[in-house]
Amino acid sequence: MPRQALADRTVDQEVLDGRAPSVGALFRNRVRATPDAPAYLYFEDGAAELTTLTWEQTHEVVEQWAAGLISLGVQLEDRVAIASTTRVEWVLADLAVICAGGATTTVYPTTIAEDVAYILSDSGSGIVFAEDEEQVAKLQRVRSQVPDVRQVVALSGPGSDDGWVITTDELARRGREWLAETPDLVDSRIDQLGPEHLAVVIYTSGTTGRPKGVRLVQDSVVYEGAVIDALGTFTRDDLQFLWLPLSHVFGKMLVATGLQIGFPTAVDGRIDKIVDNMAVIKPTFMAGPPRIFEKAHGRIALMFAGETGLKKRLIDWALGVGGEMRDVLARGEQAPALLRGKHALADRLVLQKVKDRFGGRVRFMISGSAPLNAEVARWFGSVGLLVQEGYGLTETSSGTTVNSPDHGAYEYGSVGWPLPGTEVRIAEEDGEILVRGPGVMRGYHGNPEATAEVLTEDGWFHTGDIGRMDERGFLYVTDRKKDVFKTSGGKYVAPAEIEARFKGLCPFVSQFLVHGAGHNYATALVTLDPDAVAAWAPTAGLEGRSYAEVVSSPQARALVQGYVDKLNAGLNRWETIKKFTILPEDLTVEAGDLTPSMKLRRKAVTEKHRAELDAMYEGA
Structure with missing residues (x-):
């Protein structure tokens, strides 16, 4: 059995137990609760200023697109693929697929045409949202290999003369026509969705062989948002900057968390614009893989190392004070008055300047997808930019454990405690991390043999990662089993x-x-x-x-x-x-x-x- 953390954890169990039956219902609940609140922010056509969609405005687009998909024949659990970089239209398309009762198949836009054809065929996707003319051209090249794809919807760019490719304007027009005949068309489809209906098929970006399609049901996605809400880490006043690939499970679950809690999300997947965008967006939190944090740490550390004299001594002093405060907070303790005074001065003279590079309002950041060096995490903690490292896989709906000081303690170098409702244990024979809970996949799409290799009959998923748990319940991930x-x-x-x-x-x-x-x-x-x-x-x-x-x-x-x-x-x-x-x-x-x-x-x-x-x- 998994070891239990000794510190108390405050969990709003009512939120977790009362979670919505589907992502569609979750979205509808959010629209009804805060229709006029901001939902998504984005840079329209490369503009310097952000455009904002409220939840009601988002719903208007999503409902029309969802009805349009129904008019194209989408039934419950039918797969609809999205081949696009991270942009607001990806979110709208995904919500439309869910609200039409379908399940999203994610396709990385950099995937080569041959692999795109395999994913579309293996998933049984009948409709594809394609980002632009480049993605449409890729689909045209493999059209003969994907005879079941009956319609392509271009998120930008024109349709085709033969009607195989239509625009989102045309999709919305068809949706409005069907809604005029049946106003409750989309609502009735949402009402048919239950917790075990398929929500998404995400193809793992494996390093060998063909990728496998991970089947995640509605409850797996909803659980991720509900459990984070139940922990109380986020509030509606937060602002997320989302640049991660939405074809990846991490980004998709962050969208689900926004639906649950109601905070707005600024969406822009241009990696070369991350630093510039943070200055404009001024987010309160952002998630990313370790490379982003390593790169930022390296750049600022080199800049600090180039200083001399009094300025260098001031920086070293401020980082030292920040480190003291970091360690006190990590233990879940109250900082003494003297330290609070020194830290306020250090923050004003040095540390805030570092935080300003990230927009000046960041409360914390989230690292996932690979191990983050503990010293890099400590450095960020010393400047007041806490990096909450978590752990999870596509097969576990991303979030499995999280390191958060809000719930008793924080252990640098670990990936935190299992999320409420999720069990984690270490296999005695080889140290493999095993996971069981609502986020665990229901299997690989059309691949029962591969499913049986990693998923036991009683629901334990074999992650392929090696790790250990300390006496307080903190999980440490050592390596991939196959890489040792x-x-x-x-x-x-x-x-x-x-x-x-x-x-x-x-x-x-x-x-x-x-x-x-x-x-x-x-x-x-x-x-x-x-x-x-x-x-x-x-x-x-x-x-x-x-x-x-x-x-x-x-x-x-x-x-x-x-x-x-x-x-x-x-x-x-x-x-x-x-x-x-x-x-x-x-x-x-x-x-x-x-x-x-x-x-x-x-x-x-x-x-x-x-x-x-x-x-x-x-x-x-």
Whole structure:
């Protein structure tokens, strides 16, 4: 059985127990409760100012689109795909699918045409929302392979002459016609949805073989929003900045949380605009993968390191005071008056300037999808930007555990406590993390064999992650079960833990891949952050050189070697990195090195750079 946390946790059980029967009902409840409150904010056609949709305005669009989908033949649990980047129209389309009684199939916009055809065919999707002409063209190329796709709806751009592609205006027009005949058309469809009806099929961005479609039911999605509401972490006064891929489970569940609680969400998926957008949006919270926090930490840490004299001493003092306050709050204690006074001064002189880079109003941030180095998290905590690290998988509807100081304590390096209603235990035989609860998937779409491999008859999901629980109930994730390797000397190495540790030490690193299965020592592939490298190059006499020239220089190698030495000083002998290679380019989503949620595709990168890895073992 899972160990129970010793600290008390305040949970509004009535909210959790009284959750809506479906996402459609949840949306309808929100519209009725706060029709005139802001729901979604977005930059229309690249404008500098935000446009706001109220909940009632959102409902007007969603109802018309939902009725339009019904006019196209969508029945209960019929799959409707969305192939788009994160934008407000993605949210509207998703809500329309749900309110029509259908289930959304998510398609990453960077997915190659062959895989798009597979996902659409495997899911049985009959209708596809396509973001723009690029996505429509991709669908046209595979049209013969997806004969069941009877209609494409373009979120932007024109329709087609043969009628296979229509615009959202045309979809809305058809919806209005059907609503004029049957005003309660959409409401009656929502009323037919129950907790166990299919809500979404999300295809895992796996590194081997075909992706598997994770089936999440209505209650799995609703539970995620309700349990966060029950914990009281968010309020209606919050403002979310959502840039994560909505094709990923993390982003989708954050939308569900907004429906439950009623806070507005600013939606903009342009990753290159995150920093600029935060200054305009001024959110109170934002979620992201560890790479976003590592990059921000590295950039600000390098800037601080470049200061000298009195200014440097002031920064160090302020961070020290911030660290003291961080540790007091993490223990759930009240800070003494003297510390509160010092912290107010440190905040005014230094710390608030860091927070202003994130819009100035952030109460906390959320990290998920991969391990976040504890030192990076502590650094953010010292400047007053708490990063609440959580844990979950697509198969567990994202949220499984969360680290939150609102509920007794906060443990840096852990991923917190299991959410109320969710059980977590550690398998005795191999340390695998097992999960059971409302968020666990009902299986892989059309793949009972794969389902049976990970889901027991009594509902325990085998995550494939290795972890441990401490005596207070905090969960620690060590690595992916399949990624842990054994050296030729018989010693086990957990690469993700070492990789996260290095990212906390080196502000210049972008990616760090540890390798060594079957060898007598570990090696690493390293990529450096282009922005950090550009700022560092002039200090090393490399001004004006290209990225590839800078990272291949002796100066860059000496720089990285210094951080590798620091890393090795804290590792067991068999874990130490004996050799490393700096790659001439960074790893990217576009090149297939990272998943769309910025997780490392370990096998793909290893195969791609097999020659570099083999070279580090020549003669060994």
